[in-house]
Amino acid sequence: MSLIDVENLRKSYGETEVLKGIDLAVPQGEVLALIGRSGSGKSTFLRCLNGLEQINSGRVRILGEDLHYSAAGLRKMRQQIGMIFQQFELFPHLTAGRNVMLAQQVVKGIPRDEAEQVAREMLSKVGLAERFDAYPRNLSGGQQQRVAIARALAMSPKALLCDEITSALDPELVQEVLGVVRALATSGMTLIMVTHEMRFAREVCERVAFMHQGRIHEIGAPDELFEAPKTPELKQLLGHLPAAS
């Protein structure tokens, strides 16, 4: 059974259909990159996978169970599927440690002591053991993003969805975050990553899906897609073809 199973997913905003029938099965442990031009629907797709957006038709199943949009359904799903965003989304008035503790306490009802222990463990995993008491404003962007990763990991998710998690970072900070993601990939975490880091996608991901106009236009092993793109749209994105005028 796949960890995440998507069948004919459609999503519209008003009259505009943004996702036009997506099928995708992600087995446990897979590292999948989603690439595509701005506006092709990558973020919307990720948001549909963890219930931040409600789909119009089709199915999203997590470990064989349909995603339910009730409060209880969403709570259950969020313990299985974590998400990390471009803008970190940390609470500025809470320390790194408290940021990592909070969701465990609120969503999982874990007692404070235990949540703190997990938070320390997870911060240490992302190389920030010493920054438990630091506030986000005193951390670099790369450190803040690593806190966000620790916060997601503290929920013991079965998969992590990463939405352009290095796009807001200064170039010199990108690698420290990608290094953490690489270690997670090696440890067997299921990852779906929207990314513009083509080199990283190529080195770390097992499959790459190219989204174009709300559909998965091509999908396959990175070598296949990057070396021998089949469609003109992907060739263009990869710079194999000049942009159409």
Ligand SMILES: Nc1ncnc2c1ncn2[C@@H]1O[C@H](COP(=O)(O)OP(=O)(O)OP(=O)(O)O)[C@@H](O)[C@H]1O
């Ligand atoms: N909440 C919303 N309401 C209306 N339209 C939306 C909403 N969110 C996204 N869209 C539209 O849906 C389309 C797909 O957007 P989406 O953000 O999923 O694309 P993307 O491939 O992730 O692009 P980017 O790389 O720029 O984030 C765009 O045309 C966008 O304007």
